[in-house]
Amino acid sequence: MDDSHYCPHTPEERGEMLDLIGVASVDDLFASIPEELRARTFNIPPGMSEFEALARMRELAAENGQGIVPFIGGGYFDHLVPSVVSHLAGRSEFYTAYTPYQPECSQGTLQALFEYQTAICRLTDLDVSNASLYDGATACAEAAMMALRVTGRRRIVVDGCVNPFSRQVLKTYLGNLDVEVLEIEPLDGLLNRGELETVLDDGVAGLLVQNPTFFGTVDDYSSLADLLHARGALLISSVYPVSLGLLKTPGEMGVDIAVGDGQSLGNPLSFGGPSFGFMAARKALVRNMPGRMVGETVDGQGRRGYVLTLQAREQHIKRHRATSNICSNQSLCALRGLIFLSSLGRDGLTELARLNRDKSEYAKARLEEIPGVSVLRSAPTFNEFTVSLPAPAGIAVAALLGQGVAAGVPLSTYYRDSERLMVVTVTEKRSRREIDHLARQLEVALCG
Known part of the structure; x- marks a missing residue:
């Protein structure tokens, strides 16, 4: 060596x-x-000058696919990011800030996180939010652990329509604990309520659902909240934040804990990260929330100030009292989410959500014009929907990729008996021309 x-x-x-x-x-x-x-x-190899290294990096980057139009979602989405997001988040006051252990030196960072929490509470229509988490998948797992702590029970029920990656992380989190994770097989892209009723007993701590589901379907879980609460269990919902510009909020449905991934709020795709996870809950559950929470107070002279009110991991409190060992809250990415939501405002978020829904509906109509293609219509959708093809979806996706189109996510990777199913995602960035091109190329791939 x-x-x-x-x-x-x-x-x-x-x-x-x-x-x-x-x-x-x-x-x-x-x-x-x-x-x-x-x-x-x-x-x-021998060292390079800065100029040589940059040239080599550009050469390597050029080997990646260029100009591919994505119709892929599944948890990460190709949304517009207003210029103001990067401009403000890139200021040195935020970009170089460290964890605010000393509040007297970190008022700017703490205020930004406090405002972030406020935005998440308004977005989800719930009482309290923590100062963000690592990502959407770990947020699901942390919410499940909250339900176990609150109820003292040992079983979590998970809808099979929840993102497969989130379910995998959840199982990893709970894999070495004396806890049972029970999954319910989807029924036409929705929660199988009949099967849920057969497994819901007094040993269940909570139910994890997702809205919209991984299949793109939209559901109303209000009746489930009443059913679970009658059994002493909690309802946890993973939500797509942009969809809340149009859809019923977790708070309106009676959800106890709402979680999700904040990538769609002003964070670029970046090959899958980083982004941030968010969590909001009813006030009664605040003492069991993981991570940390920023609060507003006044100092000895009556001036407004911000502090870390609750800190739930063992770095801050006694190990046996810690509720989580979550270490990263991706606060810079969460700041981008705050700036994104603030720049759009309530009306802007509604308009953004409507654009996603309307363009998705146009794509549905165009794809159904192709012989042998049908759209799963068991429920309304937001900006993702499942299509059934007359040929294996993986083959169709590979063919379109050669034409500069990432057509969607083949479901056979994650679900049995779904070789011909594919989830297509249409965000506000997709133009009519791009959607028409998708339809034409898919028809050529399927029909010749």
Whole structure:
């Protein structure tokens, strides 16, 4: 191993350290790693100048697909990001700010997080919000753990219409605990309410649903909230924040905990991250919320100030009293969400949601003109919908990708007996021309 250019220690110093720990060579430190899994070489090319490195990076970036029109959603969405979002979030006061452990030095950051919490409460129509979480999937898992703590029960019921990635993270979170995760198979892209009633008993801590679902369908869970509350359980809903410009809010449905991913609120796709997770809940549950919460107060002179009112992880409080060990709340991404919502306002968010819905409806009509293509119409949709094709969806997606169109998400990756099903997503960025091009290319791929 040639590390002479990168290791600050002399060969003599390295020899002394190896002698002290009783190892003959640096390579012996990696002896526990199977030979076939070890790095073949650590030889790094000579250094480059800044100009050369940038040129090489552009050369590598050019190998990526360029100009592909995405009709892919499934949790991450190609939305417009107003210029004001990056402009304000990139200011040094925010961009270089660290965790606000000392409130007297962090009033700007704390106020921004307080305003973020206010925006999330207004968006979800719930009482309290924490200062954001890592992402939407971990927010689902944290909400499930909240339900377990609040009720003292050991079973979580999950609708199979919830994003498969969120369900996988949830199982990972709870995998080593004495907890049962019970999934309900979807019925026509919706929660199978009949099956839910058969499994809902006094041992269930909560039900996790998603609106709109991974299939794109929209549901009203108001009656479920009453059913669960009568059994002493909680209703958790993962929501697509942009859709709340049109759809019934979690608060209106009687949801106890609302969570979701904030990528669609002013954060770019960036190959899948980073974004932020949000969580809002009824006030009665505030003591069981993970992460931290910013509160407003006054100082000794009566001036307004902000502090971390609740801090629920073991870094801040006694380990046995911690409700979570969540470590990152992606506060800069959450700030982008606040700026995005503030720049649009209530009416702007409604108009944005309406554009998504209307363009999606146009795409539905165009795709149904193709022989053999049908749209799942078991329920209304927002900006995602499931189509049934006369051929395997994976083959169609691969064919369209060669024509510069990412047509959708084949459901066979996540669900049984769905080889011909595909979820198509249409955001406000998709033009009529792009939707028509999708329809033409899909017809060519399917019908020749």
